[in-house]
Amino acid sequence: MDSEVASPRERYRAQVQAEIKQHAWQQIAATGVSALSLKAIAKHLGMSGPALYRYFASRDDLITALIRDAYRSLADAVREAYDSGADIAALAHVVRAWALSDPHRYLLIYGTPVPGYQAPADTVALSQEIMAVLIGAYRKADIPSQETPFGAHLDSHRHWTPDPTASTAVLRQALTFWTRLHGVLSLELAGHFTGMGIDVALLYADEVDSLLRQSLGRFR
């Protein structure tokens, strides 16, 4: 359709935005998100400050664009894998490969929050897309319900779920998938296992295995 063809001006704008974001990632890797400076990026790209502000009105706007890209990329990765038949274990390995391919990107969305920055509501919708895939994968497995105090609480606190028809047991498992894998991944990306000399791929695989055994209601 004609309406989808970008004008030269639009293409130029998209190209400059991409250059700004690319340099922002380099700055994040070098100095951290909280030291991100639009002035420094403008200088590096040979732009004036006011020219750069036409692309991103503030540091927070730029951070939001990077966070959106990060969530979009992870949501696409898990969705594509799921649509190709990936089960829970395969999805867990997609998440780790995605995290290791760009630790700064993973840590921007799941690491230490940026002081003073508040993510807009639409980034929550993106994280919900990831949750929706996990819930879908757990729905395919036969998850027995487990009566725990948190399960009872979750039963009456489920407005956050992207899939209102999912059972509480499925929601519980999707949350567990997230917290347990994040536990290993974030410590791995932060280098905590480096000095210990252990193979984190095996630790992760073991944690995924234990997650599956537990979700199916048996320990071994």
Place this chain on the structure above:
Amino acid sequence: MDSEVASPRERYRAQVQAEIKQHAWQQIAATGVSALSLKAIAKHLGMSGPALYRYFASRDDLITALIRDAYRSLADAVREAYDSGADIAALAHVVRAWALSDPHRYLLIYGTPVPGYQAPADTVALSQEIMAVLIGAYRKADIPSQETPFGAHLDSHRHWTPDPTASTAVLRQALTFWTRLHGVLSLELAGHFTGMGIDVALLYADEVDSLLRQSLGRFR
């Protein structure tokens, strides 16, 4: 002993160091670790830059002092609880209370690493003190060995352990305690559960409960 009595000069030095560190924590809360500025701290305390550098020779020296204080505080909290009879579950709740009492302190040691900063070796020794308490607590429980590929790997990769006589199953459980509780805590501190409206205390308690059941070799 006389040698333990600080001279007025030493007491003054300790007091100024404490003031600098206190202001550094405020700066970390306001702008993040990677934006920590010795110049800004000196200005706030009415000191010249060179005067402050007599207390901390560099930004990294100051970060190291804060990291040491954080690990020292957590190691003392778990050690005191353990010496007073705390078991695994009680220790898990000590860790959460410690994390919630000062999220920036938790995230400085377990959150996103500071770009360009390399922690010195003695901070590893402090983190080992925490691991030693966990290993002690698991040694008291009767942990059956579990044969998994990671368990076999850990059996031949245990030079990191502060307790060479602990069984591989105990080491495995101590690692699991760390990764699983960090998974929930770090997402909680980063605000990921806020919009979901779930009670993280119950989620955490459920995760601790599941950790105990699994370590004892049974699912429920």
